[in-house]
Amino acid sequence: MLKINNLHVKLEEEEKVILRGVDLTVEAGKVHAIMGPNGSGKSTLSYVLSGRDGYEVTEGSATLDGEELLEMEPEERAAAGLFLAFQYPVEIPGVGNMTFLRTALNAQRKARGEDEVSAGDFLKLVREKAASLKIDADMMKRPVNVGFSGGEKKRNEILQMALLEPKMCILDETDSGLDVDAMKLVSEGVNALRDEGRAFLVITHYQRLLDHIRPDVVHIMANGRIVLTGGPELALEVEKNGYSDILAGAL
Amino acid sequence: MLAQAKLDALSARIAGLHFPSTGWQGKARGAALERLTAMGLPGRRDEYWRYTDPAKLNAAQVRADLNASDIAFQETDALRIVFTDGVFDAEFSDDLTLSGVEITRLADAVTDLHWAAEIYGVLEERGQKPVLRPFAALATAFATDGLLIRVTGKAERPISIVYRSLSDTSDVMLHHCVKLEEGAEVTLLETGDAGPRLLTNLEVDVAPSARFHHVRAQGRSHQRMVNTHIFARVADEALFKSFTASINGVLTRNEAVLDIVGDDAVAHVAGVTVGDGPDFLNDDTVFITHAAERCESRQVFKKVLKNGATGVFQGKILVKPGAQKTDGYQISQSLLLDGDSQFLAKPELEIYADDVKCSHGSTSGAIDETALFYLRSRGVPQRRAQSLLVLAFLAEALAEIEDETLAEDLQLRLESWLDRHED
Numbered sequence: 156m157l158k159i160n161n162l163h164v165k166l167e168e169e170e171k172v173i174l175r176g177v178d179l180t181v182e183a184g185k186v187h188a189i190m191g192p193n194g195s196g197k198s199t200l201s202y203v204l205s206g207r208d209g210y211e212v213t214e215g216s217a218t219l220d221g222e223e224l225l226e227m228e229p230e231e232r233a234a235a236g237l238f239l240a241f242q243y244p245v246e247i248p249g250v251g252n253m254t255f256l257r258t259a260l261n262a263q264r265k266a267r268g269e270d271e272v273s274a275g276d277f278l279k280l281v282r283e284k285a286a287s288l289k290i291d292a293d294m295m296k297r298p299v300n301v302g303f304s305g306g307e308k309k310r311n312e313i314l315q316m317a318l319l320e321p322k323m324c325i326l327d328e329t330d331s332g333l334d335v336d337a338m339k340l341v342s343e344g345v346n347a348l349r350d351e352g353r354a355f356l357v358i359t360h361y362q363r364l365l366d367h368i369r370p371d372v373v374h375i376m377a378n379g380r381i382v383l384t385g386g387p388e389l390a391l392e393v394e395k396n397g398y399s400d401i402l403a404g405a406l
Numbered sequence: 407m408l409a410q411a412k413l414d415a416l417s418a419r420i421a422g423l424h425f426p427s428t429g430w431q432g433k434a435r436g437a438a439l440e441r442l443t444a445m446g447l448p449g450r451r452d453e454y455w456r457y458t459d460p461a462k463l464n465a466a467q468v469r470a471d472l473n474a475s476d477i478a479f480q481e482t483d484a485l486r487i488v489f490t491d492g493v494f495d496a497e498f499s500d501d502l503t504l505s506g507v508e509i510t511r512l513a514d515a516v517t518d519l520h521w522a523a524e525i526y527g528v529l530e531e532r533g534q535k536p537v538l539r540p541f542a543a544l545a546t547a548f549a550t551d552g553l554l555i556r557v558t559g560k561a562e563r564p565i566s567i568v569y570r571s572l573s574d575t576s577d578v579m580l581h582h583c584v585k586l587e588e589g590a591e592v593t594l595l596e597t598g599d600a601g602p603r604l605l606t607n608l609e610v611d612v613a614p615s616a617r618f619h620h621v622r623a624q625g626r627s628h629q630r631m632v633n634t635h636i637f638a639r640v641a642d643e644a645l646f647k648s649f650t651a652s653i654n655g656v657l658t659r660n661e662a663v664l665d666i667v668g669d670d671a672v673a674h675v676a677g678v679t680v681g682d683g684p685d686f687l688n689d690d691t692v693f694i695t696h697a698a699e700r701c702e703s704r705q706v707f708k709k710v711l712k713n714g715a716t717g718v719f720q721g722k723i724l725v726k727p728g729a730q731k732t733d734g735y736q737i738s739q740s741l742l743l744d745g746d747s748q749f750l751a752k753p754e755l756e757i758y759a760d761d762v763k764c765s766h767g768s769t770s771g772a773i774d775e776t777a778l779f780y781l782r783s784r785g786v787p788q789r790r791a792q793s794l795l796v797l798a799f800l801a802e803a804l805a806e807i808e809d810e811t812l813a814e815d816l817q818l819r820l821e822s823w824l825d826r827h828e829d
Binding site: 205206207208228229230232233234238239241244245246247248249250254255258259260262263266298315319 | 774775776777779780781782783784785786787788790791794795797798799800801802
């Protein structure tokens with residue numbers, strides 16, 4: 156599904172190289188986790204894949220089901236089925252959460268040549284998805300993420316994912332700022348979306364999240380590259396021994 | 407005494423203007439002309455005109471091609487009163503009858519016993535201190551027409567004043583007076599292009615417990631020039647709310663002078679502005695005086711400027727001695743969609759009471775790129791995402807309109823402007 160080939164990325168404004176040849180293939184139906192120390196390039200990878208400004212790809216490619224992602228606008232990537240759950244979901248005062256969700260859903264459907272969802276059907280759909288994530292009506296009425304707690308913001312990300320039904324979901328440190336109960340709720344939301352046709356790339360510092368969202372493959376990223384790939388046991392090893400031992404072994 | 411040059415400029419400006427000299431109007435107009443002659447027309451050196459060059463308003467003649475006629479509030483069931491090139495147009499107007507309201511044309515109000523004699527030019531004159539407003543005196547002296555509206559109860563429907571223009575040289579001067587009796591309530595709407603140049607006064611006397619709502623959508627011709635003045639006196643427990651949506655135009659200066667004279671009164675003035683191009687200038691100039699206890703005032707102005715457009719805000723809250731428990735709020739913000747546009751703001755507070763709460767803020771900013779990316783990453787196309795953020799920026803001001811239908815009408819107009827002005 157997602158194929159990243161020798162991806163090199165630097166900051167647009169300065170001569171700082173962040174990704175130095177990332178190779179990664181995520182198959183449909185699988186959950187891959189990327190772990191790694193601070194500054195290893197995990198978040199940059201997620202931003203570059205979703206099309207954020209400020210980065211320059213100097214080499215390599217990234218495709219989603221064979222389509223070159225890096226040449227698309229962010230909205231085209233979304234319509235193609237890519238979704239990034241933000242580490243820091245953005246507050247947008249003045250834009251109601253419902254308006255936002257409906258605009259996004261219908262824009263994607265339109266881009267794919269599908270019919271827009273009517274106001275009534277949308278309301279039914281959003282209510283059903285929100286209830287399973289314990290998002291109350293009041294949160295839906297408020298402006299996007301404004302006044303939301305850390306946990307509410309992350310649940311709102313998962314709600315968007317549930318509504319938009321992307322095929323490739325990237326979760327950027329979705330566990331940061333969550334207490335145990337909130338992490339469980341968010342993980343359940345993610346697990347409910349797991350299916351044959353959908354893949355996940357879960358970026359995290361900690362093994363804890365992976366207790367709830369069980370990965371099929373774990374990668375360790377360091378210094379802009381994936382340096383180790385293994386099964387779920389790799390995450391346990393990180394938890395036990397820290398990164399430095401593993402990295403020393405890998406390099 | 408004015409310098410000869412200033413006198414000459416004034417003579418040129420008023421030469422040929424219509425001056426009804428008889429009856430109560432003659433007296434009021436004569437006094438206004440005296441005020442005007444003493445102060446002369448404003449110049450670039452006047453502090454109050456530092457950001458907005460009054461030359462276009464001083465010019466003796468105007469000519470402009472009005473390219474759009476755009477009438478708002480058509481979904482609202484209102485009594486419609488039409489002015490064509492500054493003259494009441496009976497053919498297109500509804501009958502001037504409305505339950506709870508008496509309406510007279512200014513040009514028809516000639517009897518000496520007219521109630522408007524207590525307001526006409528009176529509130530304007532009060533508003534000449536501490537800042538001179540020569541164009542307001544000019545409008546009082548030479549207004550060709552206008553409406554005198556007395557509200558005795560709860561008006562059955564809003565009154566909508568519709569301006570149209572057929573001539574490319576009409577230089578329109580209008581003067582409206584509204585008197586709300588105790589407990590009365592009315593909504594006054596204004597929309598359309600009155601002519602290449604429009605100068606207006608709106609004097610509003612709000613008696614105790616009365617409620618006045620004013621919503622205005624200024625014409626959207628690119629070449630139009632407008633200078634409006636609102637002079638309001640707000641009594642005990644009364645409410646005054648005025649909102650203006652200003653789209654396009656080469657020069658718009660909207661002045662509001664609100665005098666809160668009764669305890670527990672509320673006075674709000676708000677507006678949104680959208681402008682595109684280096685010829686665009688929009689100026690909101692507000693002066694609110696708190697002279698009573700426990701009153702609330704709000705000023706909320708939002709301007710979206712692009713391609714070298716200019717926005718101006720001059721807003722003052724004066725809290726007089728004894729006006730305790732005043733709650734004053736003022737915010738003026740601009741969203742600059744490029745590096746060429748500018749926003750010039752002069753917020754002022756002058757407070758002579760010790761137990762008051764007054765806040766003010768003024769900001770200029772660009773579109774929030776992080777928010778834009780967030781929306782796009784969810785599949786919202788760039789232009790739509792930008793429109794959503796612009797409308798979000800304007801939302802706090804639009805929320806000042808109590809009537810949702812009117813607010814939605816203006817919101818749609820703003821959305822359509824954003825669609826037309828993509829680049």
